[in-house]
Amino acid sequence: MGTITGTGTNGGRVTTRRWEDGKVVEEDFALDEVSEHLGRDGTLVWVDLCEPDHAALRALAGELGLDPHAVEDAISSGERPKATRHAKHTFLTVYATELDADEDRGEPGSRESRLRTSRISAFVLPNGVITVRGSDHFDVAPVLERWNDDPELLRLGVGALVHGLLDTVVDGHFDTIQRLDDAIESLEDQLFDERGQTHAVQVRTYRLRKELVELRRVVLPMREVVNAVLRHRGELAERHTELDGFYDDLYDHVLRASEWTESLRDMITTIFETNLSLQDARLNTVMKKLTGWAAIIAVPTAVTGWFGQNVPYPGFAQPSGVLLSTTVILGGGGLLYAVFRRKGWI
Structure with a gap:
């Protein structure tokens, strides 16, 4: 998969790909050819803009008729996960997550959050998807693998591209939640250690609570995002019922991730309160x-x-x-x- 490096003031990398009947027929075509490809029947187009030049993005948006408010949301900071229906497209904003290891930070006892989030915005058109990433922290290779592993699914249209993207993001949420769950179990063992490493427990508890708060901000709104995608699927292009099961499974995964996150929040709150009780008990002793x-x-x-x-x-x-x-x-x-x-x- 090749890339085209932009020459705008902010630089940027552009990746393009086109499918016909579920098979890749062209890669790395120029941005000025995107509108032509999108007009072909039976064609799926994907354009990925990583750290895009704002002028180039606005020029592409003007050519494709993208809503200016959605374009502004794609390049501004602080946007929450959401799905918005516009006249010619649906706009999505989601966040991929990754939890760094302690040794990556170099400070195992640090209170700094290890959670790293990467925003992915997407313009969903009748025959294609344009993704905008603020950085390359989110690797698109797994998304491409999902698309390429099932050519029959891609024949069902743009809904298959959107499902592959969202499913990869949600799987990343599960990996992050699992690591936080393991960290909380380890903290429970340390909590009841008779050696009484009170300060270490307090630091880890604070850091985990901070990471869970950040994680909830990007995981819980995913229910609304997937719901909105389900509602708007038939408004842009033909709705293929074959994809209903895939989206139902995706929504189930989103619910499980949300519930798991909430249960971890309750667990870390319990650990915090238990730590205070144990400190009182140790003080009495x-x-x-x-x-x-x-x-x-x-x-x-x-x-x-x-x-x-x-x-x-x-x-x-x-x-x-x-x-x-x-x-x-x-x-x-x-x-x-x-x-x-x-x-x-x-």
């Missing part, structure tokens, strides 16, 4: 131990204080006695401090 030690120390303190050490003892009435008493006091206090410090009580 420490207080009981300190109280016991204080009671033990109080006995000789009371005796020596009552008698004022005015009975004969080694070094009585001698300077060495003062030094010996001071050494015992400092040594005993230092030993108790070392023990308590090692156990993390002080």
Whole structure:
């Protein structure tokens, strides 16, 4: 699969492909040929604009009659996942997700979120799809593999292209959710570790909550996106009932991802609350131990204080006695401090 590098102020990479009867017949054709190919019957066209030059995108939009508001949404930041029906096309915005490993960040104890999202916008036309990506973090190779692995499906029209794109994105959501689920299970083991790594648990809990909040923002709206695609499928091109089962399965996957995300949110909230309860329990245990030690120390303190050490003892009435008493006091206090410090009580 070749690429064409743009020459606009923002640069960019353009990939084009055309199918007829489910088979690839042309690749890497120029953008000025897109409208001609889209007008052919029995043809499917895919155009991918990665980090596009805004002027070139607007020129293409003007040639194809794309809605200017949709074009603005495709290049602006902060858009939420959505599907909008316009006069000549349907506009989609979805987010692919990926969770970096701790070692990728270089800081296993960092509070920085490891979740990386990549926005993909798509203009769905009667005979083709134009995708716009803000970066190359989302790899389109798996999408192409899905399309090329089932030529019979591509014969069913543009709905097959849209399904392959959305299905790949949702599968990425599942991979991210699974990794977060594994991280939460690992956190549960660390939570009940008797060594009491409280700070590490707190940092990981905070980071997971932050990542889940970010994930929910892109996963939950996917239900509305798929619903809108289902409603608008027959408005642009002929609706093939053979695709209904594929979209029903896609919607089921979206629901499962949403429910799984919500359950993880409940789990991390439970872990946070349990961690606070365990800290209170550990504090009570420490207080009981300190109280016991204080009671033990109080006995000789009371005796020596009552008698004022005015009975004969080694070094009585001698300077060495003062030094010996001071050494015992400092040594005993230092030993108790070392023990308590090692156990993390002080």
